Amino acid sequence: MKYTSIERSSPQSQAVRENTRGFRASCERPDAVSVQDRRQAIAGMMREGYSQHVRRESDVFGSVDMDGVSAEVVSISGTKPDCNLLFLHGGAYFLGNPQTARTLTVPLARLANAKVFVPDYRLAPEHKFPAAADDAWAAYRYLIEVEGVDPASLFVGGDSCGVNLAFGALLRARQAGLPTPRGVVAFSPWLDLTSSLPSFRTNAQLDEFVHVNIVDTWVAQYMGEQSWGHPLASPLGADLRGMPACFIACGSTEMWHDDAAVLAHRLDKLGVDVELEVWKDLPHVWPIFAGQLPEADEALSNAAQFMRRCLR
Numbered sequence: 001m002k003y004t005s006i007e008r009s010s011p012q013s014q015a016v017r018e019n020t021r022g023f024r025a026s027c028e029r030p031d032a033v034s035v036q037d038r039r040q041a042i043a044g045m046m047r048e049g050y051s052q053h054v055r056r057e058s059d060v061f062g063s064v065d066m067d068g069v070s071a072e073v074v075s076i077s078g079t080k081p082d083c084n085l086l087f088l089h090g091g092a093y094f095l096g097n098p099q100t101a102r103t104l105t106v107p108l109a110r111l112a113n114a115k116v117f118v119p120d121y122r123l124a125p126e127h128k129f130p131a132a133a134d135d136a137w138a139a140y141r142y143l144i145e146v147e148g149v150d151p152a153s154l155f156v157g158g159d160s161c162g163v164n165l166a167f168g169a170l171l172r173a174r175q176a177g178l179p180t181p182r183g184v185v186a187f188s189p190w191l192d193l194t195s196s197l198p199s200f201r202t203n204a205q206l207d208e209f210v211h212v213n214i215v216d217t218w219v220a221q222y223m224g225e226q227s228w229g230h231p232l233a234s235p236l237g238a239d240l241r242g243m244p245a246c247f248i249a250c251g252s253t254e255m256w257h258d259d260a261a262v263l264a265h266r267l268d269k270l271g272v273d274v275e276l277e278v279w280k281d282l283p284h285v286w287p288i289f290a291g292q293l294p295e296a297d298e299a300l301s302n303a304a305q306f307m308r309r310c311l312r
Contacts, residue, residue: 001268005252007280010294019045020209020283027211035125035221039095046100046288053291054103066119066142069135072098074109074116081115083153083182083311086143086169088136090160090190090285093222094124103290104159104187104300111304114155117143121165124222132222133232136165137172144178155307157185159285160256164191167235167243174242183245183310185303188285189263190256191236193219193228197258206253209284215255240266245273247306249299251282275306 026033026041033041062073075081085108089101098105098118105116121135140156143149158166163186170180195215204212219228231238236259246267250260257278264276279286282295289296 001264001274001276003264004275004277005280006277006298008282008295008298012293013282013295016286016289016293017208017283019289024207024209024211027214030214030217035094042091042095043097043100046096046103049289049292050099050102050106053289054106059106064117066117066139067146069119069121069138069142071117071119071139072105074102074105074118076109076113079113082113083115083155083307084143084149085109085112085114085116085155085157085185085307086139086166086181087116087118088121088156088158088162088165088169089118090158090162090188091123092218093132093161094218096123101159103288107290107297107300108157108185108304111301112155112307114304114307128224129222129226129230129233132165133168136169140169140173141176141178144173151179151181153311154181155183155185155310156181157187157303158189159187159288160190163187163189164193164233164235167191167238167240168232170243171231171235171238180242180244183247183307184243185307186246186248186260186263187287187299187303188250188254188256189248189259191234191259191263192256193223193234195219197256197262199258199261200255203253203255203257207255207284208253210255212255236263236266240272241270243267243270243272245306245310247275247277247303249277249279249287249303251284251286252278252280253282254284256284277302
């Protein structure tokens with residue numbers, strides 16, 4: 001395993017932390033803000049982030065129906081993609097859509113010269129587990145069986161709960177006998193919905209994005225009556241044999257730091273090529289601030305370099 005500890009403190013980081021602290025404060029009381037209001041707030045923030053800091057005229061957005069799951073397809077005009085990326089957006093299973101993920105998907109499309117597929121999977125609480133996991137699996141199956149994507153040129157990735165959905169899809173692919181992709185790109189993975197790892201408590205006061213009080217509410221509205229330890233909901237506890245090479249980036253003070261660290265060590269013990277980056281004091285999924293935060297741009301660049309190395 002390649003482990004890298006990274007410490008950066010750009011002048012822009014303070015402004016980003018103020019943004020994330022505002023979201024964290026809104027999470028302190030789970031019932032203080034409605035689901036719809038949270039969705040609108042995040043959508044507005046991410047739309048502004050893309051339009052002001054990431055957008056270029058060469059960005060191209062298409063659409064595709066992936067076996068009943070609508071998806072955005074991100075590409076860069078004037079280029080022939082070297083690879084494909086299935087990207088599952090984060091948002092605690094109830095926030096986000098392909099458009100809110102553009103500050104991640106567009107830079108990755110540019111930096112890795114990739115064609116990026118972003119499923120608009122069903123959200124909780126309207127659609128409970130395993131709806132999102134089923135949609136992620138349908139999208140992966142579509143790329144292999146219908147789109148005919150070469151697994152050797154395919155990557156799967158996500159941020160936060162999107163990484164959870166990505167690994168769930170890979171577990172089902174293995175069970176179904178479908179080929180695994182070339183690699184996985186994981187930003188701030190949230191892989192244990194039972195919140196049983198030490199960092200969930202030890203970093204509870206340090207995490208500048210997510211407040212500990214609301215996490216169980218998010219899980220409950222997604223899981224319903226299902227066990228929070230189900231392997232498709234908490235794949236960190238599943239058999240991870242046969243997983244592809246993996247790039248993982250997390251912040252040292254995230255509540256889910258240990259999800260990333262344990263994933264890396266378990267994959268390493270299974271003989272999987274793993275690159276783990278731990279960024280000091282950066283908030284959960286800081287790469288969403290691409291174009292605003294140099295640390296975000298660097299993390300995305302490192303992920304793209306990993307993809308290029310895998311292709312070589």
